[in-house]
Amino acid sequence: MKRTSRDIRTANRYEVLRQIIAASPTSRQELAAATGLSLATVATLVGELLELGMITEVGFEDSAGGRPRGLVAVNAPGGALIGVDIAETYVHVELFDLALNVLARADEDMRPGESRPEQVVGHVAAAVGSVVAQAGVEGTRVLGVGVSVPGQVDRDSGVSAYAPNWDWHDVPLLDLLAEHIAYPLYLDNPLRACAVAELWFGAARGRGDAVVVNLGTGVGAGLVLGGGVHRGVSNSAGEWGHTTLVLDGRLCHCGNHGCVETYVGAPGIMLNLRELSPGSALLHPEDQTATIDALARAVAAGDPVAVDVVRSTARYLGAGIADLVNLFNPEVVVLSSWVAATLGEPLLAEVREAVARRALHRPLAATEIVLSPIPTDPVSLGAATFALEGALQSGGRRTARRAARA
Numbered sequence: 539m540k541r542t543s544r545d546i547r548t549a550n551r552y553e554v555l556r557q558i559i560a561a562s563p564t565s566r567q568e569l570a571a572a573t574g575l576s577l578a579t580v581a582t583l584v585g586e587l588l589e590l591g592m593i594t595e596v597g598f599e600d601s602a603g604g605r606p607r608g609l610v611a612v613n614a615p616g617g618a619l620i621g622v623d624i625a626e627t628y629v630h631v632e633l634f635d636l637a638l639n640v641l642a643r644a645d646e647d648m649r650p651g652e653s654r655p656e657q658v659v660g661h662v663a664a665a666v667g668s669v670v671a672q673a674g675v676e677g678t679r680v681l682g683v684g685v686s687v688p689g690q691v692d693r694d695s696g697v698s699a700y701a702p703n704w705d706w707h708d709v710p711l712l713d714l715l716a717e718h719i720a721y722p723l724y725l726d727n728p729l730r731a732c733a734v735a736e737l738w739f740g741a742a743r744g745r746g747d748a749v750v751v752n753l754g755t756g757v758g759a760g761l762v763l764g765g766g767v768h769r770g771v772s773n774s775a776g777e778w779g780h781t782t783l784v785l786d787g788r789l790c791h792c793g794n795h796g797c798v799e800t801y802v803g804a805p806g807i808m809l810n811l812r813e814l815s816p817g818s819a820l821l822h823p824e825d826q827t828a829t830i831d832a833l834a835r836a837v838a839a840g841d842p843v844a845v846d847v848v849r850s851t852a853r854y855l856g857a858g859i860a861d862l863v864n865l866f867n868p869e870v871v872v873l874s875s876w877v878a879a880t881l882g883e884p885l886l887a888e889v890r891e892a893v894a895r896r897a898l899h900r901p902l903a904a905t906e907i908v909l910s911p912i913p914t915d916p917v918s919l920g921a922a923t924f925a926l927e928g929a930l931q932s933g934g935r936r937t938a939r940r941a942a943r944a
Contacts, residue, residue, distance in 0.1 A: 544931075550575060551930045554583045555592060556738060559637055562611035563596045584610055591616040592636055612637045617929070618675045618685040620721070621922030622662055623728065623915055625876075626703050626755035629658070631665035632918040633670075633673045636926075639645040639737070640914050642672035650824065653704040655714055663718035682722040682925030686917050687711060688756045690774050696725045702780075702791040703756055724924040729776040729903040731920025732874045732910075733760025733767045738923065740912045745869045748909075750860050751778075753855075754827060757799040758860060760874075779803065783858055801854035804830055804877055810850050815843045830880045837884045839884055847890050848881060856892020863897040863905050871941055874910040875917070881908065889917070 557572045558564055564572075567672040570580045587593045587610075594613040598606035614637040623630040629646040644662035646669065666683060689701030696712025712723045732750045734743070742748035742762050750760035756872075757779030761768040766777050779799035780792050787796025787860030790810070800806045811821050811833070820836055822828040861869055871893075873886060890907050897905075910916055 544883050548578065548927070548931045551583050551586060552927050553858075555587055555926070555930065558587075558593055558610060558937055559612050560743070562612075562637070563604075563609040565599060565607040587860065596622055608727045608925070617681045618673065618679045619681055619925045619929075620666060620669060620923040621731075621915075621918035621920070621925070622666065622683060622685040622831065623661065623731070623917035623921060624658060624685065624687045625728075625917075626653070626688060629661040629665050630915050630918055631662070631669050632915060633669035633675070633920070634919075638922060640697070641675075642669040644668035644672070645896065653706075655698075655706065655709045655711065659711075659714045659718065659914075662715060666719055666721075677720065680721045681929040682724055683719060684724045684726070684731075684921035684924030684926075684928075685712070685715065686726060686728045686921040686924075688728060690772075690777070691727050693724075693726055693773055696723065696804045698725075705791075712883075718862060722925070723926060724928045726773075726924050727758075728731050728754075728756075728875070728917045729760040729921075730760040730767055730769065731760075731917045731921070731924070732872075732925045733762050733776075735912055735916035736760075736874070736910065737767065737873050737918035739919065740910055740916065741906075741908050742871045747866065747868045748870045748872065749859075749866055749868045750872045750874050751855075751859065751862070751878070752875040753802060753873060754875040755804045757803045761866065762868075763866070766834060780857065781858070781861070783854060796801065796857045802858065803853055806854075807833070807877070808849050811847045812842075814846055814850065818843055820844060820847075827876075830877055834880045834882065834884075837881070848884055852885060852888030852892050853939070856889050857896055859889065859907070860896035860902075863893065863901050867901045868905055870906045870908060872908055872910050874912075878909060 553573050554569055557569050566580050570576055570577045578709050593610045596609050596611045598608055600606055612656040617636050619634045621632050627648055630645045631643040634638050643666040648663050680845055690699045692699050698706050698709040698711045712725050715723055732752050736742035736750050746765045748762040752758045759776045759778035761776055780797045782796050783798045788800035790797040790800045810830050811818055820832040833844050837848055838857035886909055
């Protein structure tokens with residue numbers, strides 16, 4: 539789809555604000571160098587962000603032989619952003635200031651069988667209400683709510699097009715949420731959310747090409763190509779979890795057999811454990827989180843069954859990541875989401891070995907494989923940037939200005 543001049547202006551405004559958030563305080567000259575935009579363009583965009591109340595002038599710095607340069611910084615209290623992480627087993631919501639510092643968090647557990655749209659919407663509405671109350675922010679200060687939902691989404695219409703783990707088809711999620719939440723709403727999926735979070739604050743910062751591998755109940759890969767998030771023609775890029783790893787292998791929720799997700803997502807890891815040790819005390823059949831937590835503790839204690847399960851999982855994961863390394867030649871592959879965070883360094887070490895056995899030497903030599911360094915929930919953080927991007931579009935200007943005055 540061809541980008542309009544308004545799209546380009548919004549993208550430039552977003553990029554300038556991203557750099558200000560990353561490097562406050564900073565000068566217009568430093569922003570021009572960091573973004574590749576002309577100084578005149580940067581000056582115009584900075585003027586717009588000042589008018590919106592998203593940034594503020596904070597004094598001057600001396601420049602070699604010239605007049606002092608004016609410095610700008612993000613106006614952290616100038617607005618609030620909410621990031622919603624809808625996962626298969628929980629809803630996690632965080633409220634941020636404009637510097638993307640976390641001001642409040644709320645969690646809602648989703649038990650098996652609680653995945654009907656109206657149930658999920660109820661959990662989200664409760665958690666959003668909770669963070670606004672905790673932070674004590676006025677409604678006029680909330681610039682928007684970014685919502686991440688697993689599966690394929692239509693960003694423009696706010697529709698969850700297909701969520702295989704819940705058998706959702708064309709669910710008008712934002713319309714349903716709008717009945718309970720009065721703030722502007724923006725939709726995407728966790729692959730894009732994690733990729734943006736790593737690009738802004740994590741291991742992909744300053745990298746042109748990165749792959750962010752999401753390991754949770756579901757599995758996917760957020761792609762950063764040429765310095766920006768790659769979405770694909772129908773916003774469906776990154777469904778690596780539904781590429782075939784084993785011909786005629788395990789049945790997947792998507793209807794295919796042998797998908798990557800069925801071997802390295804949380805339910806797949808539970809199946810790996812069951813196959814290696816059918817009666818293992820580590821297995822909590824109805825509780826993914828408890829099983830992965832138990833595995834992590836057992837690996838730390840040197841339990842041979844747990845070590846074997848992580849090694850077996852890493853063999854599958856390493857084969858899939860080697861494909862990503864060969865295909866995209868990234869500077870960094872980031873292991874993200876809750877399964878990666880819980881299994882941590884033992885999983886990372888095994889994955890690095892497995893990838894080294896399978897990836898081509900030249901692309902692998904240029905690739906780091908790391909755990910996500912983001913201390914908060916990367917999906918909520920990335921989802922909040924969806925709301926920030928929305929607020930920077932011309933339609934969000936009135937909202938932002940109103941919040942800046944509040």
